[in-house]
Amino acid sequence: VAARRNRVFLLRHQGMAHLQLLKPNLSWYCRKTARRVCSCRMTRKRRLSSCWVADGGATSFLNTLDTTDYNVVVVSPKNYFLFTPLLPSVAVGTLSPRSIIQPTRYVTRHKARAVEVIEAEAHHVDVANKTVSFTDNSDIQGAVSATTIAYDYLVYAVGAEVQTFGIPGVTEHACFMKELHDAEKMQRRFLDCLESAAFHGQSQEEIERLLHIVVVGGGPTGVELSGELHDFLEEDLKSWYPGLADNIKITLVEALPSVLPMFSKRLIDYTMSTFKESKIDILTQTMVKEVKDKSVTLALPSKGSGGNALWNGRMGRWQQRTLSHPGLDGPAADRANQQAGYHYRRYVSPFPHSHHAHSSPLPEYMEMKGSDGSIFAIGDCTASSHAPTAQVASQQGAYLARAFAQRVRRDNLQAQATELERSAAMILHEDERKKTLDELEGVKRQLAKFKIRPFSYSHQGTLAYIGSDKAIADLPFLNGSLATGGFLTFYFWRSAYLSTLFSLRNRTLVATDWLRTQVFGRCVFLRL
Numbered sequence: 467v468a469a470r471r472n473r474v475f476l477l478r479h480q481g482m483a484h485l486q487l488l489k490p491n492l493s494w495y496c497r498k499t500a501r502r503v504c505s506c507r508m509t510r511k512r513r514l515s516s517c518w519v520a521d522g523g524a525t526s527f528l529n530t531l532d533t534t535d536y537n538v539v540v541v542s543p544k545n546y547f548l549f550t551p552l553l554p555s556v557a558v559g560t561l562s563p564r565s566i567i568q569p570t571r572y573v574t575r576h577k578a579r580a581v582e583v584i585e586a587e588a589h590h591v592d593v594a595n596k597t598v599s600f601t602d603n604s605d606i607q608g609a610v611s612a613t614t615i616a617y618d619y620l621v622y623a624v625g626a627e628v629q630t631f632g633i634p635g636v637t638e639h640a641c642f643m644k645e646l647h648d649a650e651k652m653q654r655r656f657l658d659c660l661e662s663a664a665f666h667g668q669s670q671e672e673i674e675r676l677l678h679i680v681v682v683g684g685g686p687t688g689v690e691l692s693g694e695l696h697d698f699l700e701e702d703l704k705s706w707y708p709g710l711a712d713n714i715k716i717t718l719v720e721a722l723p724s725v726l727p728m729f730s731k732r733l734i735d736y737t738m739s740t741f742k743e744s745k746i747d748i749l750t751q752t753m754v755k756e757v758k759d760k761s762v763t764l765a766l767p768s769k770g771s772g773g774n775a776l777w778n779g780r781m782g783r784w785q786q787r788t789l790s791h792p793g794l795d796g797p798a799a800d801r802a803n804q805q806a807g808y809h810y811r812r813y814v815s816p817f818p819h820s821h822h823a824h825s826s827p828l829p830e831y832m833e834m835k836g837s838d839g840s841i842f843a844i845g846d847c848t849a850s851s852h853a854p855t856a857q858v859a860s861q862q863g864a865y866l867a868r869a870f871a872q873r874v875r876r877d878n879l880q881a882q883a884t885e886l887e888r889s890a891a892m893i894l895h896e897d898e899r900k901k902t903l904d905e906l907e908g909v910k911r912q913l914a915k916f917k918i919r920p921f922s923y924s925h926q927g928t929l930a931y932i933g934s935d936k937a938i939a940d941l942p943f944l945n946g947s948l949a950t951g952g953f954l955t956f957y958f959w960r961s962a963y964l965s966t967l968f969s970l971r972n973r974t975l976v977a978t979d980w981l982r983t984q985v986f987g988r989c990v991f992l993r994l
């Protein structure tokens with residue numbers, strides 16, 4: 467089974483229940499919807515279980531799902547949700563880690579029915595028997611640390627894994643930028659480099675090596691991180707380390723001809739010129755071939771594909787990407803690979819290898835083929851035509867939760883029809899029977915019309931912070947798009963992310979952090 471580090475979300479459907487309200491959804495870019503679904507009665511007892519693993523997709527799914535009808539169990543190795551868009555700000559101390567996380571229980575405790583949260587990693591899914599096994603891999607374990615439970619429905623939201631593409635030394639010497647601990651590790655290492663560079667008697671060459679940050683990958687994460695590092699340098703380090711600050715160098719390495727391929731040409735040029743002003747070096751068409759303890763080997767375009775340059779510097783950050791789960795091959799995965807270029811996305815399949823042919827997803831319903839409609843997948847772990855973004859994951863999660871509510875409604879109608887058929891057969895009085903049959907016709911008509919609509923993605927635009935209080939935005943506008951960048955966009959970027967944060971608590975913490983950074987600067991002490 468491919469689910470190696472799965473967080474599992476289990477839902478159990480409860481009989482005789484009422485489906486009343488789909489809670490407001492944390493959808494992307496300030497879109498909050500509250501939908502009412504008519505109340506209906508369950509006449510058949512049924513269990514519903516679902517596994518999921520994620521933040522973007524899973525948060526949205528859990529927020530939107532009406533748990534009145536489901537027994538829900540969340541199994542996850544982390545007991546919090548992470549707001550990744552602001553992760554680069556944590557790496558330089560602009561924001562504190564706690565500001566961008568939301569405890570899972572904070573979400574679950576507000577649900578209509580109690581939701582069980584289990585801190586564990588799912589490692590095995592038995593598709594035939596509909597069970598999922600998980601283990602508590604945390605440092606401290608109780609007497610019971612592994613178990614298997616039954617599910618009716620399973621939702622995968624395992625996200626993507628960082629990918630090293632087999633480049634030697636990445637795992638050992640580079641910092642990733644994907645999880646909270648990655649950002650904290652990077653911050654610690656960077657401050658450690660500064661202190662080591664400040665060590666008495668350090669040679670100029672060694673100071674330059676220690677203070678050279680190489681950011682690999684010119685996607686939005688790499689660009690945002692470079693921008694944040696630049697702000698840290700300009701706004702704090704120049705006054706805290708006046709003798710060293712001039713030696714700090716940030717270099718962004720990108721294998722493709724340009725950074726930020728998902729943005730319009732105008733915004734790419736704007737970013738490049740802003741970086742030039744900020745003295746951030748951008749090396750495009752340059753591939754990192756190897757990472758060593760004290761150097762990075764690059765394949766430079768001028769030297770041809772075989773020419774390498776040994777480059778001294780500390781590895782700042784490795785590009786985030788993607789799934790390497792032993793999942794399934796197939797058209798969907800291949801399509802995603804082609805579209806994504808360097809990205810290599812694999813659908814996380816719970817099926818054994820012999821089932822590969824049946825396990826490709828039905829992306830429009832988030833459902834996995836061959837799973838009898840009991841296994842669903844959302845977010846970065848799916849191979850679809852959409853970009854692996856939180857925006858997509860969040861919309862998929864909300865869609866799936868609404869589809870679950872519709873399923874309940876459909877089952878209730880079916881149960882009602884069966885009940886009416888049974889009653890009609892038993893009723894002797896002609897008028898009464900006719901009334902029941904009319905009612906049955908009505909229910910059947912509703913059932914015939916009943917259709918779960920496929921998922922349709924609504925793109926709300928793309929935003930990125932590029933440092934120096936500037937941001938860029940590609941927003942859908944009328945039938946085209948609006949490309950904008952600069953200070954005003956920066957405030958739009960801030961307000962967009964503030965409003966899409968998980969809760970009032972997060973919004974308050976992030977806003978306070980921004981104010982704190984403005985007034986007192988970023989933290990420059992090492993935390994153990």
Ligand code: FAD
Pocket residue numbers: 469470471472473474519520521522523524542543544550551552553554587588623624625626643644645687786844845846847854855856857858859929
């Ligand atoms: P995730 O949010 O990645 O959640 C997956 C979770 O599953 C993780 O907590 C992980 O620990 C866990 N997990 C993974 N594998 C397993 C396993 N086998 N078993 C158990 N648990 C597992 N998108 C945007 O739209 N806008 C942005 O501004 C933006 N900024 C980003 C900034 C950064 C630094 C990064 C890294 C990503 C950013 N993204 C952004 C992308 C966005 O974070 C993802 O697309 C989104 O989080 C995907 O949601 P998900 O639910 O599929 O997976």
Ligand code: NAI
Pocket residue numbers: 551633682683684685686687688690719720721722728752753754755785786787808809853854855856928929930931
């Ligand atoms: P990415 O996959 O978008 O970018 C990684 C980059 O690294 C690619 O451009 C690739 O060409 C480059 N690369 C790969 N191997 C390399 C090598 N050996 N040497 C040099 N360059 C190499 O990854 P990123 O930026 O982490 O984003 C991941 C996802 O999250 C994307 O879908 C992105 O859209 C989303 N995201 C969105 C943000 C936003 O909307 N503001 C912010 C951050 C991420």
